[in-house]
Amino acid sequence: xxxxDDERFKQYxxxxxxxxxRPLPIERRAPAIWRSWVFALPAVAALTVLVAxxxxxxxxxKPAGAAIVKSPANPTAIEQLANSQPxxxxxxxxxxxxxxxxxxxxxxxxxxRQRGDLPKGSKSALxxxxxxxxxx
Amino acid sequence: MQxxxxxxxxxxxLYRRHSPALLLFALAMTxxxxxxxxxxxxxxxxxxxxxxxxxxxxxxxYLFASVRNTLLNDAKVRKRxxxxxxxxxxxxxxxxxYAAELNLRRALGALSDDQREVTIMHIWGDLxxxxxxxxxxxxxxxxxxxxxxxVAKLRDAMCVREEPYANS
Numbered sequence: 190x191x192x193x194d195d196e197r198f199k200q201y202x203x204x205x206x207x208x209x210x211r212p213l214p215i216e217r218r219a220p221a222i223w224r225s226w227v228f229a230l231p232a233v234a235a236l237t238v239l240v241a242x243x244x245x246x247x248x249x250x251k252p253a254g255a256a257i258v259k260s261p262a263n264p265t266a267i268e269q270l271a272n273s274q275p276x277x278x279x280x281x282x283x284x285x286x287x288x289x290x291x292x293x294x295x296x297x298x299x300x301x302r303q304r305g306d307l308p309k310g311s312k313s314a315l316x317x318x319x320x321x322x323x324x325x
Numbered sequence: 326m327q328x329x330x331x332x333x334x335x336x337x338x339l340y341r342r343h344s345p346a347l348l349l350f351a352l353a354m355t356x357x358x359x360x361x362x363x364x365x366x367x368x369x370x371x372x373x374x375x376x377x378x379x380x381x382x383x384x385x386x387y388l389f390a391s392v393r394n395t396l397l398n399d400a401k402v403r404k405r406x407x408x409x410x411x412x413x414x415x416x417x418x419x420x421x422x423y424a425a426e427l428n429l430r431r432a433l434g435a436l437s438d439d440q441r442e443v444t445i446m447h448i449w450g451d452l453x454x455x456x457x458x459x460x461x462x463x464x465x466x467x468x469x470x471x472x473x474x475x476v477a478k479l480r481d482a483m484c485v486r487e488e489p490y491a492n493s
Contacts, residue, residue, distance in 0.1 A: 195473075198480050202448050205416035205429055210344035211362055213369050215333060 328376040336372050343385060344369075346450040347392050349415055353433060353441050354396050358413050364395045386456040389446055393460065425483075432482035440475035443468050 288294035328336070344365055351361030368391040381387035415433075418426035433441055439461075446452040446460065447468075457468040 195476055198476060199448055202429070202479070204419040205426065207345035207349035207416060207449055208414055210340070210348040210365055213337060213340045213344075213366060215337065215373065 328373050332376050333373065336369060339372075339384065339388070340369050343388050343450075346445070347388055349449055350389060350442070350445045351392050351396060352415050353445050354393070354438070356434070360396075360399070364392055364399070367395055368392050383456055383459070385450065386452060386459050389450060389452065390460040393442070428483055429479075432479050435482060436475050436478055440471050440478070443471040444475040444479070447472050 284294045284297060285291065288297065347365045347368070348361055351364045352358060355361045355364070368388065371391070414423070414426055415430050416426045418429075433444070436444065442461065443457055446457045447454070452460070454465040454468040454472070458465040461468065
């Protein structure tokens with residue numbers, strides 16, 4: 190049976206605090222955010238390369254002038270394409286590519302309107318020759 | 326498999342809470358600070374390997390038993406009788422009374438191993454006699470009896486040198 194004196198002595202002894210131990214040598218894991226970045230960065234890079242490769246292949250397959258016409262099936266757009274610039278091989282290819290049929294493409298080229306009016310005082314050589322009565 | 330950060334923090338909390346008393350217990354058994362410190366570290370590093378002490382019913386008693394088993398398994402400790410190092414303090418004494426600290430250390434060193442273990446576990450480890458009995462594999466009455474004898478010896482040894490607690 191402990192006496193009051195025992196309790197006082199125990200209390201006195203408890204005032205002596207054991208010296209602290211050295212810190213525990215623990216190697217902590219890297220934080221979760223850091224670990225996720227380590228794996229996420231290569232994944233994002235790989236995804237970017239895949240997307241870039243897809244678009245590169247996709248765009249390479251399209252005709253060169255495809256970007257000019259927004260709606261290939263739209264006849265008005267094709268007509269604009271035919272009338273907007275001088276006819277060149279490049280534009281002829283565009284017209285053939287965009288027109289619904291080969292015949293439609295030729296029609297657009299053959300019956301395109303004259304671009305702009307002639308300056309004042311000058312006449313079209315074609316209309317002048319057309320009015321002359323040339324006898325062969 | 327490595328422990329998670331949460332498990333590591335739990336074990337670190339256990340270490341902060343119990344390591345001073347465990348180190349004192351190991352010091353009292355070995356009387357060598359480096360060996361005592363190594364034993365305490367070894368126990369907690371094993372806990373990390375096992376990812377905690379969830380399997381232990383009484384964590385505090387489990388830790389004392391682990392430190393004790395670690396030291397008893399060390400053949401060098403069993404075969405050597407090392408004198409108390411007067412330079413290496415075991416306690417932070419009240420009022421920086423280092424003479425009292427040395428007296429207490431010597432008084433503890435004069436106890437038998439059984440009495441010293443019980444005294445340190447009860448006073449500085451806050452273990453009950455039932456918990457001490459579990460650690461030592463004896464009955465709670467035996468543990469209490471050893472404690473009473475030890476306290477009587479300590480009081481005699483401390484009172485011969487000084488009587489600080491007589492006026493408290």
